[in-house]
Amino acid sequence: MHLPKEQIPTRIDVPGAVARQLKGFGATTADETMGAEYFSLAAGTDIAPLLAGLEGDQxxxxxxxxxxxxxVAVSYGDGSAEQVSGxxxxxxxxxxxVAVHEDAEVxxxxxxxxxxxxxxxxxxQLVPAGS
Incomplete structure:
Protein backbone atom coordinates (compact mmCIF):
# COMPACT_ATOMS: atom_id res chain seq x y z
CA MET A 1 0.00 0.00 0.00
CA HIS A 2 1.23 3.50 -0.75
CA LEU A 3 -0.33 6.92 -0.80
CA PRO A 4 0.91 10.45 -1.59
CA LYS A 5 0.89 12.69 1.48
CA GLU A 6 -1.69 14.97 -0.17
CA GLN A 7 -4.18 12.08 -0.06
CA ILE A 8 -3.72 11.50 3.68
CA PRO A 9 -6.75 13.08 5.42
CA THR A 10 -5.98 16.33 7.22
CA ARG A 11 -7.01 16.28 10.89
CA ILE A 12 -5.51 19.62 11.97
CA ASP A 13 -4.73 22.61 9.75
CA VAL A 14 -3.84 25.76 11.65
CA PRO A 15 -1.11 28.35 11.11
CA GLY A 16 2.20 26.62 11.81
CA ALA A 17 0.87 23.06 11.98
CA VAL A 18 -0.73 20.57 9.62
CA ALA A 19 -1.43 17.04 10.89
CA ARG A 20 -2.54 14.30 8.53
CA GLN A 21 -3.65 10.85 9.73
CA LEU A 22 -4.45 7.79 7.64
CA LYS A 23 -6.34 5.28 9.75
CA GLY A 24 -6.13 1.56 9.15
CA PHE A 25 -2.63 1.64 7.64
CA GLY A 26 -1.73 -1.77 9.04
CA ALA A 27 -1.81 -3.84 12.21
CA THR A 28 0.92 -4.96 14.59
CA THR A 29 -1.32 -7.42 16.44
CA ALA A 30 -4.86 -8.70 16.09
CA ASP A 31 -6.13 -5.88 18.28
CA GLU A 32 -3.85 -2.93 17.41
CA THR A 33 -4.29 -1.02 14.16
CA MET A 34 -1.61 1.45 13.14
CA GLY A 35 -2.08 4.89 11.63
CA ALA A 36 0.30 6.58 9.18
CA GLU A 37 0.74 10.29 9.83
CA TYR A 38 2.47 13.21 8.15
CA PHE A 39 3.09 16.40 10.10
CA SER A 40 4.28 19.76 8.77
CA LEU A 41 5.32 21.89 11.75
CA ALA A 42 6.69 25.44 11.84
CA ALA A 43 9.67 26.48 13.93
CA GLY A 44 8.47 27.65 17.33
CA THR A 45 5.62 25.12 17.55
CA ASP A 46 5.47 23.65 21.07
CA ILE A 47 2.67 21.18 21.73
CA ALA A 48 3.23 21.02 25.52
CA PRO A 49 0.51 23.56 26.41
CA LEU A 50 -1.96 21.73 24.17
CA LEU A 51 -1.33 18.41 25.94
CA ALA A 52 -2.59 19.77 29.28
CA GLY A 53 -5.41 17.57 30.49
CA LEU A 54 -4.05 14.33 29.03
CA GLU A 55 -2.44 11.73 31.30
CA GLY A 56 0.74 13.33 32.68
CA ASP A 57 0.04 16.32 30.40
CA GLN A 58 1.92 14.41 27.70
CA VAL A 72 12.67 18.76 16.91
CA ALA A 73 13.29 18.59 20.66
CA VAL A 74 11.52 15.75 22.44
CA SER A 75 11.08 15.84 26.22
CA TYR A 76 10.03 12.84 28.28
CA GLY A 77 8.15 12.45 31.55
CA ASP A 78 11.27 11.15 33.29
CA GLY A 79 13.04 14.49 32.66
CA SER A 80 15.22 13.28 29.80
CA ALA A 81 15.26 14.97 26.39
CA GLU A 82 16.72 14.47 22.94
CA GLN A 83 17.17 16.37 19.67
CA VAL A 84 15.98 14.76 16.45
CA SER A 85 17.31 16.14 13.16
CA GLY A 86 16.35 15.78 9.51
CA VAL A 98 7.59 17.95 21.20
CA ALA A 99 8.92 21.43 20.43
CA VAL A 100 10.02 22.40 16.92
CA HIS A 101 13.30 24.35 16.53
CA GLU A 102 13.46 24.33 12.70
CA ASP A 103 10.52 23.88 10.30
CA ALA A 104 9.90 20.14 10.26
CA GLU A 105 8.35 17.51 8.02
CA VAL A 106 7.70 14.33 10.02
CA GLN A 125 -7.66 22.91 21.99
CA LEU A 126 -7.02 24.55 18.61
CA VAL A 127 -10.45 24.75 16.98
CA PRO A 128 -13.34 26.49 18.74
CA ALA A 129 -16.39 24.33 19.40
CA GLY A 130 -18.84 24.43 16.52
CA SER A 131 -16.19 25.30 13.91
Whole structure:
Protein backbone atom coordinates (compact mmCIF):
# COMPACT_ATOMS: atom_id res chain seq x y z
CA MET A 1 0.00 0.00 0.00
CA HIS A 2 1.23 3.50 -0.75
CA LEU A 3 -0.33 6.92 -0.80
CA PRO A 4 0.91 10.45 -1.59
CA LYS A 5 0.89 12.69 1.48
CA GLU A 6 -1.69 14.97 -0.17
CA GLN A 7 -4.18 12.08 -0.06
CA ILE A 8 -3.72 11.50 3.68
CA PRO A 9 -6.75 13.08 5.42
CA THR A 10 -5.98 16.33 7.22
CA ARG A 11 -7.01 16.28 10.89
CA ILE A 12 -5.51 19.62 11.97
CA ASP A 13 -4.73 22.61 9.75
CA VAL A 14 -3.84 25.76 11.65
CA PRO A 15 -1.11 28.35 11.11
CA GLY A 16 2.20 26.62 11.81
CA ALA A 17 0.87 23.06 11.98
CA VAL A 18 -0.73 20.57 9.62
CA ALA A 19 -1.43 17.04 10.89
CA ARG A 20 -2.54 14.30 8.53
CA GLN A 21 -3.65 10.85 9.73
CA LEU A 22 -4.45 7.79 7.64
CA LYS A 23 -6.34 5.28 9.75
CA GLY A 24 -6.13 1.56 9.15
CA PHE A 25 -2.63 1.64 7.64
CA GLY A 26 -1.73 -1.77 9.04
CA ALA A 27 -1.81 -3.84 12.21
CA THR A 28 0.92 -4.96 14.59
CA THR A 29 -1.32 -7.42 16.44
CA ALA A 30 -4.86 -8.70 16.09
CA ASP A 31 -6.13 -5.88 18.28
CA GLU A 32 -3.85 -2.93 17.41
CA THR A 33 -4.29 -1.02 14.16
CA MET A 34 -1.61 1.45 13.14
CA GLY A 35 -2.08 4.89 11.63
CA ALA A 36 0.30 6.58 9.18
CA GLU A 37 0.74 10.29 9.83
CA TYR A 38 2.47 13.21 8.15
CA PHE A 39 3.09 16.40 10.10
CA SER A 40 4.28 19.76 8.77
CA LEU A 41 5.32 21.89 11.75
CA ALA A 42 6.69 25.44 11.84
CA ALA A 43 9.67 26.48 13.93
CA GLY A 44 8.47 27.65 17.33
CA THR A 45 5.62 25.12 17.55
CA ASP A 46 5.47 23.65 21.07
CA ILE A 47 2.67 21.18 21.73
CA ALA A 48 3.23 21.02 25.52
CA PRO A 49 0.51 23.56 26.41
CA LEU A 50 -1.96 21.73 24.17
CA LEU A 51 -1.33 18.41 25.94
CA ALA A 52 -2.59 19.77 29.28
CA GLY A 53 -5.41 17.57 30.49
CA LEU A 54 -4.05 14.33 29.03
CA GLU A 55 -2.44 11.73 31.30
CA GLY A 56 0.74 13.33 32.68
CA ASP A 57 0.04 16.32 30.40
CA GLN A 58 1.92 14.41 27.70
CA UNK A 59 1.29 12.36 24.58
CA UNK A 60 0.95 8.76 25.77
CA UNK A 61 1.00 7.19 22.28
CA UNK A 62 4.27 5.63 21.09
CA UNK A 63 5.57 6.66 17.66
CA UNK A 64 7.98 5.18 15.16
CA UNK A 65 9.06 7.67 12.55
CA UNK A 66 11.38 9.55 10.25
CA UNK A 67 12.17 13.26 10.40
CA UNK A 68 12.49 14.30 6.77
CA UNK A 69 13.66 17.85 7.47
CA UNK A 70 14.03 20.18 10.43
CA UNK A 71 14.93 19.85 14.07
CA VAL A 72 12.67 18.76 16.91
CA ALA A 73 13.29 18.59 20.66
CA VAL A 74 11.52 15.75 22.44
CA SER A 75 11.08 15.84 26.22
CA TYR A 76 10.03 12.84 28.28
CA GLY A 77 8.15 12.45 31.55
CA ASP A 78 11.27 11.15 33.29
CA GLY A 79 13.04 14.49 32.66
CA SER A 80 15.22 13.28 29.80
CA ALA A 81 15.26 14.97 26.39
CA GLU A 82 16.72 14.47 22.94
CA GLN A 83 17.17 16.37 19.67
CA VAL A 84 15.98 14.76 16.45
CA SER A 85 17.31 16.14 13.16
CA GLY A 86 16.35 15.78 9.51
CA UNK A 87 17.35 12.35 8.24
CA UNK A 88 16.93 10.66 11.65
CA UNK A 89 14.71 7.66 12.27
CA UNK A 90 13.28 7.50 15.79
CA UNK A 91 11.09 5.82 18.37
CA UNK A 92 9.29 7.99 20.92
CA UNK A 93 7.67 5.98 23.74
CA UNK A 94 4.48 7.21 25.35
CA UNK A 95 5.00 10.05 27.83
CA UNK A 96 6.55 12.77 25.67
CA UNK A 97 6.11 16.26 24.26
CA VAL A 98 7.59 17.95 21.20
CA ALA A 99 8.92 21.43 20.43
CA VAL A 100 10.02 22.40 16.92
CA HIS A 101 13.30 24.35 16.53
CA GLU A 102 13.46 24.33 12.70
CA ASP A 103 10.52 23.88 10.30
CA ALA A 104 9.90 20.14 10.26
CA GLU A 105 8.35 17.51 8.02
CA VAL A 106 7.70 14.33 10.02
CA UNK A 107 6.37 10.87 9.15
CA UNK A 108 4.93 8.90 12.09
CA UNK A 109 3.51 5.42 12.52
CA UNK A 110 1.40 5.21 15.67
CA UNK A 111 -1.28 3.07 17.29
CA UNK A 112 -4.40 4.49 15.67
CA UNK A 113 -6.71 4.58 18.70
CA UNK A 114 -4.15 5.92 21.19
CA UNK A 115 -2.85 8.67 18.93
CA UNK A 116 -6.33 9.41 17.60
CA UNK A 117 -7.33 10.37 21.15
CA UNK A 118 -4.34 12.74 21.37
CA UNK A 119 -5.09 14.32 17.99
CA UNK A 120 -8.74 14.76 18.99
CA UNK A 121 -7.58 16.49 22.20
CA UNK A 122 -5.19 18.77 20.28
CA UNK A 123 -7.92 19.59 17.77
CA UNK A 124 -10.30 20.55 20.58
CA GLN A 125 -7.66 22.91 21.99
CA LEU A 126 -7.02 24.55 18.61
CA VAL A 127 -10.45 24.75 16.98
CA PRO A 128 -13.34 26.49 18.74
CA ALA A 129 -16.39 24.33 19.40
CA GLY A 130 -18.84 24.43 16.52
CA SER A 131 -16.19 25.30 13.91
Missing amino acids: CQAPHWGYLITGE GDVFFWPGGHS VLFSPQVAHGRVIDHLHA
